[in-house]
Amino acid sequence: MTEKHQEHLLEVRGLQKYFPVTKGAFKRVVGQVHAVDDVSFYVDSGETLGIVGESGCGKTSLGKCIVRLYAPTAGQMLLRDAGGNQQDLMQLGRRESFATRRRIQMVFQDPYASLNPMKSIWTAFDEPLRIHGFGNREKRLEIASRMMEAVNLRPEYLFRYPHEFSGGQRQRICIAKALALNPEIIVCDEPVSALDVSIQAQIMNLMRQLQKEFGLTYLFIAHDLSVVEYMSNRIAVMYLGKIVETAPAKNFSTKCVHPYAKALMSAVPIPKLDVKKGEEIVLSGDVPSPIHPPAGCRFHPRCQYCTERCKQEAPELRPLDGNPDHMVACHLVK
């Protein structure tokens, strides 16, 4: 088993991120938002793991924990280094974690908000390159130009300002910026959802092409299932801070078994007529508050198959039919 773990580039075990809810002048802690609750998964080198879920399910918090914009409450994040050793990112000191930060980069949702309007694109590129010691100005400029070319933008554009670019171009710049540090993993948090339909396809194609070119590993976080299915090798579905199902992306829409995953799939509007979508499930109600998540299975209040056991006992993520690639957390699935 340990042998197998060595192959995973990043392995996350029992990751938790709670946010305290405070009240009053003394910031008394009155509760915890269970944003990410005991999440375990792995990503192999060169693959794309898609993380999908509705707003508030903790997918962005999970992404931010991995790039350590948030300090997780508990858990392990094991990153394999060049020598094949696993380092727990949570245990590293400031100095050691500095080097690993370069290896995991992030692309954010809103390309309008993620570039400083006062600074030229070059300044945005230069800062991380300088901090991580990528040589003198000439060298850094060369790297930045190369990255701009990699995302099909002209290197001259480096000296322009963000307002001169369209949304799609800005997202290309953000991707180029993330690539500049030569990372292994890129956490993409809803990279296309703020873009127009015709631009989304450009960005998705570009990301797939860059993945091949640079041998990147993506953690692709999105709410749009058709986008996630298109981009990913494997998919993890999250609900209220927990992963409810992970499976290969190919034909995920027909192969998923968890009631929530199925409902999510059936809710996606398909731009085709007369499609047979299997059973149509319309979930009633809303996602409960992550401050007081329901006891037992977190999906039970909205689940049509809910049993007594679901209300009391939280299901574990277990392999389906002994297949370790397809894990489901549901009592009703054998």
Next chain:
Amino acid sequence: MDTRETILQIENLKVEFKVGKKTVHAVNDVNLTVHRGKTLGIVGESGCGKSVTAHSILQLLPSNGGIKGGKILFAPEADGEVLELESMKRTGKEIRAIRGQKISMIFQDPMMSLNPVYTIGAQIMENLKLHEKIGKDEAKARIIKLLGQLGIPEPEQRYHEYPHQFSGGMKQRVMIAIAMICNPSLLIADEPTTALDVTIQKQILRLMRQLRDDFGTSVILITHNMGIVAEACDEVAVMYMGRVVESGTVRQIFENPRHPYTRALLRSVPVLGMDDGTELESIPGSTPDASIAFDHCEFEPRCEYACERCRGGFPQALEQEPGHMVRCFLEGGAS
């Protein structure tokens, strides 16, 4: 205009905005027809003029914009009178009698559209009292009944609650209640589900379909998502840069898309269950700046079939088969 079949007809609508010294031609020569009891979808990317078209129906354009030509004909009743909405004064009595009563609107973001300091009951009541002479108790009973019909649990109690006590999907239901309380004959929904999650979106779309069937309300559904069009609409108009480039029934558009933009739009979205190996076809470039006036087909710079003729002028919309209009030189359009 055949008032028995058609509830709203827009003819050659032109809307302009003044931005600084520039004039932005937001909507150009738009023709749309909404049939009684049907849902018309208007699709397009941001800035294509789909919202402006909808807002101009109710004279809701900001003060720097105005209708510069064309007609908006509205027939609330079959065989009844035909109102010319474009000629009404923006703040006049006539249009105010129509807004919220004959034609109502739902906006994209339900969190922004409700007043946080009034109970939702009071906000629905406001619209009802404005348009109908009705006693308070009777009005309240009617509102509670409607809230129940719209799938809000415990409507008697919810009537007295404030917007912050409602979730996003529930707020959108309240918005629909405000819009539907006077039994409008036309409902304009401007991206009603964009701010909502997919499972909630499904609930709202199903609800809107049910409203169309139960109340016989005609609907204009503005969206950028082709999936929603396939699921919820009867007819579609595809807009690009202020023009309707193609329109027809959902079947015509999805089975036989003729305009290069429509075809590209349909091919550029990933579909569930699609093979992983296929690469998405993307439309090169991005939408041009709306303040630059074109002297020829707006889609020409991004069109893969563009030829010399396309740079010569604007194609006219041509009817390909009954009800299916396409605006493209390659489909026989003349300039």
